[in-house]
Amino acid sequence: MNRTLKSLMLATDIGFIIYWLLIGLSLIPKEYLYQDYDNPLLVAWNLSFLPLDLLISGSGLWSMYLYRKGHFKWRPWCLISLVLTFCSGLQAIAFWSIRLDFDLFWWLPNLFLMLYPLFFLPRLIGSGHSVNEKESVAL
Numbered sequence: 356m357n358r359t360l361k362s363l364m365l366a367t368d369i370g371f372i373i374y375w376l377l378i379g380l381s382l383i384p385k386e387y388l389y390q391d392y393d394n395p396l397l398v399a400w401n402l403s404f405l406p407l408d409l410l411i412s413g414s415g416l417w418s419m420y421l422y423r424k425g426h427f428k429w430r431p432w433c434l435i436s437l438v439l440t441f442c443s444g445l446q447a448i449a450f451w452s453i454r455l456d457f458d459l460f461w462w463l464p465n466l467f468l469m470l471y472p473l474f475f476l477p478r479l480i481g482s483g484h485s486v487n488e489k490e491s492v493a494l
Contacts, residue, residue, distance in 0.1 A: 356418075356419070356422045356429065360433075360475050361419060361422075363471050364415045364418070364433070364436065364437075365415075365419065367411070367412075367415065367440060367468065368411065368412040368415040368416050368436075369412075371408040371409065371411060371412045372409075372412050374408070375405060375408060375409065378401070387460065389401070389456070389458065389461050390454075390456050390458065400450065404443060404446075404447070407439060407442070407443050408443060410439060411436055411439045411440050411443060414432050414433075414439065415433070415436035415440075417432050418430075418432035418433040418435075418436055430479060433479060434476070434479055434480065437472035437475060437479070438472065438476070440468050440471075440472050441468070441469055441472040441473065441476075443465075443468050444465045444466065444467070444468030444469030444470070445469050447461070447465040447468070448462065448465050448466065448469055451465070
């Protein structure tokens with residue numbers, strides 16, 4: 356796990372936790388909320404991401420903990436976190452596309468979630484067959 360991957364995962368994992376705390380405490384100013392935020396169906400749609408996003412954070416943070424401890428099982432947890440991160444971004448982008456709602460404030464973070472895992476997944480999957488710790492550390 357290289358420094359870039361660790362930094363991106365840490366920013367994402369902590370970012371999700373902060374986002375959901377801000378949502379739970381209603382601390383995001385109304386002008387920054389997505390279109391039709393008062394619509395109960397859209398509120399439910401947004402809240403439906405809570406378990407997924409917290410699972411992303413939990414698996415990502417756990418992966419980094421295992422990596423720091425030198426445990427080889429960091430890789431599958433990292434893969435889980437990155438795949439779920441991609442899915443979270445994809446689902447949001449698909450939803451906003453279907454609604455023809457192109458707000459960069461919501462699109463950019465979700466494009467980030469969708470795209471950054473794609474840079475790391477091929478190397479993690481491709482090197483998963485090896486138990487050589489030198490290869491694991493090189494990622």
